[in-house]
Structures are given as C-alpha cells and as structure tokens.
Amino acid sequence: MFKDSPVRTGARASTIMTAVLAPVEGAVVALSVAPDPVFAAGMVGPGSAIDPARRPGRAVSPITGRIIKLHPHAYVVVGDDGRGVLVHLGINTVQLRGEGFELLASEGDRVAAGQPVVAWDPAVIEATGRSPVCLVVALDALADSVTDLVRGPVLAGDELFRWG
Template sequence: MRSVLNPVAGTVVAMSEVPDPVFAQGMVGPGIAVDPGPAAASDACAPIGGVVLSLHPHAFVVVGDDGRGVLVHLGIDTVQLGGEGFVPHVAKGDVVVAGQRVITWSPRAVSDGGRPALVPVVVLELPAEDLEILVPPGETIAAGAPLLAFS
C-alpha cells in the first residue's frame, strides 16, 4: 500500500459533504477532504513524493514514481480568487518529498470571502475500491500524518 500524507492540519470531512459536485460525486477521483478551520495562514504540503505535475495558486498535483497523481485543492471555488492569498514555494516540474511545503495560503481569507476552505485530497484515476481512508470523518489530523492509502 502507498501512503498519502495529509497536506493541511484540520478535521477530516467526507468527500460527499464537499459542496462541489465534481468532488462530492467523485468525478475527479476518490479521496477525502480536510477542514483547516479558521487559520490565518496555513502551509499545504506535498501528500506524496514525486514531481509537481500541475501547479495553480489554489491547487497542485504531485505524481509519484508509480505514475499515480494526487490532487490537493485549497478551498472550493478558489480559482475565482485569481491567486490572491496563495504563495507557491515550488514550481511545476520540481521534485518534492512527501510533507514538503508547496503553497502557503489563508483558510480564513477564503472563508471570509464566502467560499468553503475545505481541502479535497484526491487520488487521480484510481478505482474507489482501491482507496483506503485511514482517518474517518470527524477526526482531527495533523499535517504530514497518513490520511489515505492505495495499492
């Protein structure tokens, strides 16, 4: 089993509770979300080691040696913020290690702007039955702790 680390500290939320049908209905892939709460600033860390395949101010994908990608999306509808309040610390194509800081952002600013600050963590192109959720919804979890596993 391959472990996926939690990118932000917070409370685990079932993906079905994310107020975005693309995530809630698993259209992007299976996963779980984390509610970081009202933090003024938070670092989002790489969930796996690998190459940064995609990097936007509000989201990134890291692809591991096995070719499997993990998407971390910081907040819901945050693409509309035009990058304001998000500070990337890596570039597309960079090699990162699991737990390395990728983006600093403000969950409070996202919430204050009327958007949910939930952080979906999705394993791309994986059958849902191949994903194991290691921390159940409602539990709190530290950044860098194991969150998901897949084979």
Template sequence: MTVRVASPVGGRVVPLAEVPDPVFAQAMVGPGIAVDPERAPADAVSPVDGTVVTLHPHAFVVATDTGPAVLVHLGIDTVKLKGEGFTLHVVKGESVRAGQPVVGWDPGKIEAAGYSPVCPVIALDAQPDELGEQRASGAVEAGAPLFTWHR
C-alpha cells in the same frame, strides 16, 4: 504497490460526499477524502513524494515516481480568487517530499471572502476499491496519514 497519502493541511477530516461541490462530492475526478482546515495561515504540504506536475495557486497535483498522482484542491471555487492570498513555494516540475510546503494560504481569509476552505485530496485515475485504510473522521495534522492507495 501501496501509496501512503498524507494530509496536506491540518484540520478535521470530512467525507468527500460532504464537500460543497458536486464534482468532488460525487468523486467525478477520483476517490479521496477532504480536510476542513484550521482557520489560520499555513502551508499546504505535499501529500506524497513525487514531482509537481500541475501547479496553480489554489490546487496542485503531485505524481509519484511509480505513477499514481494526487490532487490537492485548496478550497472550493477558489480559482475565482485568481491567485490572491496564495503563495507558491515550488515550481511545476520540481521534485518534492511528502510534508514539504507547496503553497502558503490562509483558510480563514478564504472563508471570509465567501468560499469554502475545505480541501479535497483526490487519488487521480483511481477506482474507489483501490483506497485502503482511511482516516474516517476527527482531527488530522498536516503530514499525518490520510489514506492508503493500493494500485
């Protein structure tokens, strides 16, 4: 089975190792890739078709119907903002399609508040060798392919 994971935000692809948080940089929660978002208000979109199984203002997890789940974390340490600056567009348990808006946010304001707006996109419970084609670098639009996950 192959899951195609799309970028939840527009911006520039960066390796997970460059994320300024050791939990993500060392792939402790799973392998993936990160996107340094454009600094304009935008909606973070679902990276896959599935069900929203975890939903916080700063992060969400969408589980596919076949099991694999993808974590999107909007910025680093943004949990400290206690939801300020984020707008939820869905509820936990809701079915979503890839590209559907999940959370509205403003990466520029996140950065101005002293936090990194970089967005890790993680294949939860995956082994590093399960990730196939990855967009290695460069610009990416929200909803564009980011990586494939072979499970």
C-alpha cells in the same frame, strides 16, 4: 482543469500501497460531503476532504514525486509509480486569482512527502464567501483502491489514506 496532465494511474493490478498524507491541518470529513458536487460524487476520483484550521498554514505534498501542475489554489503531484494526487485548496478558489495563496515550489519540482508547496490562509478564503475545504483526490483511481481513510483531526503530514 488538469486533463492534459500525463498521469499514468488507474485500474491496473498492483500490490504497492501508497501512503497519502494530509496536506493541511484540520478535521477530515468524507469526500462525499464536500461542498462541490463534482468532487463529492467521486467524479474526479476517490479521496478525502479536510475542513482546515482557520489560520495561515502551509499545504504540503501528499506524496513524494514531481509537481506536474501547480496553481495557487491546486496542485498535482505524481509519484515514481505514476500515481497522481490532486490537492485542491478551497472551493471555487480559482476565482481568487491567487489571493490568499503563495507558491513555495514550482511546477516540475521534485518534492518529498510532507514538503511545503503552497502557503495559504483559509480565513481569507472564507471571508470571500467561499468554502476553504481542502480536497485530496487519488486521480484515475478505482473507488475501492483507497483504503484506511482517516476521520477526525489531522496535522499536515499525517497519513490520510492508503492507495493500492
């Protein structure tokens, strides 16, 4: 879905640590238990999953950077260091064609970490029979480059993990 994105990240030596913020409020769980086998296997990259609070909220940017891809259900923000983070709101939510989502930013916008990008309602997603679990993935990252993964409750804007 995002393979044409010019994300220049991955296996390069780096001492820079990027703090990645939780885009939504909820309970953090391991990505490996995400209800999507591609994400759960780490095929998209390492990261975390958040079982969101079942009320309307705003999904925020996990890092400071530029939005290079923006869909109602998913977005990619690339930081100045070239690292890209994917936020995917719910499982199979592309099929909803925007129902339950409202864009608060535009593709190409520069955003600060914690700035709202999409308004959404996880309860609307769940009512369609889909999982509202939010996936947060460090794109093109090595599995061991993501550290300090938080577990348990988070608010949107709390630190979720570090990428270095």
